[in-house]
Amino acid sequence: PRLEFLRIEGLVHHVTDGCGDACDCNYRKDKGRSLKSCPVKFIEIQGFRGTMKEMRMIEHFLDYFPCLKEMRIYIEENAPTPLRNDFEASELVVEMIEDYKDMYNCKVKLLMSDYLVNKWTARPSL
Numbered sequence: 001p002r003l004e005f006l007r008i009e010g011l012v013h014h015v016t017d018g019c020g021d022a023c024d025c026n027y028r029k030d031k032g033r034s035l036k037s038c039p040v041k042f043i044e045i046q047g048f049r050g051t052m053k054e055m056r057m058i059e060h061f062l063d064y065f066p067c068l069k070e071m072r073i074y075i076e077e078n079a080p081t082p083l084r085n086d087f088e089a090s091e092l093v094v095e096m097i098e099d100y101k102d103m104y105n106c107k108v109k110l111l112m113s114d115y116l117v118n119k120w121t122a123r124p125s126l
Contacts, residue, residue, distance in 0.1 A: 004067075006040050010047040010076075011054040041069045047076045048110075050083035050093045062104045073097070075112040083112075 043061060048054060062068065075083050082089035093110070100108045 002039050004039055004041045005044075006042070007044045008046065010049075011045060011057045036064055036066055038065060039067050040065045041067050043068065043071045045071070045073045048073045048083075049076050049079075049081040050089060055093065055096055058108075059100070062100060062106060062108070068104075068106045070107040070109070072109045072111055075110065077113050 043065070045058070058071070058073065061071065075081070083093060097108055097110045100106075
């Protein structure tokens with residue numbers, strides 16, 4: 001089978017004895033070797049909360065999926081998250097996503113509801 005589309009419901013990861021070479025928690029020199037041969041072209045991430053752990057996982061995917069053309073990241077809408085409640089955290093995440101667009105040959109899109117768009121754009125400038 002040729003896996004070209006990957007949909008992930010949340011990027012919560014717990015380190016276990018079963019973590020393989022593709023796992024971000026692995027610090028071996030050959031980390032990510034199995035992902036490099038994977039033909040995934042499109043990743044969709046649902047339930048993104050804006051944590052630094054999630055950002056590291058996103059960067060891990062960008063580093064180790066060589067065929068990746070597009071990544072869509074959907075912000076969690078139904079639970080309190082740093083992106084909903086902390087404007088500074090949300091600015092940092094948006095900046096990091098913008099940096100990914102410049103650093104990788106992959107379209108990285110951060111997608112959110114109208115509620116969050118309105119909340120972020122209504123914020124007064126300092």
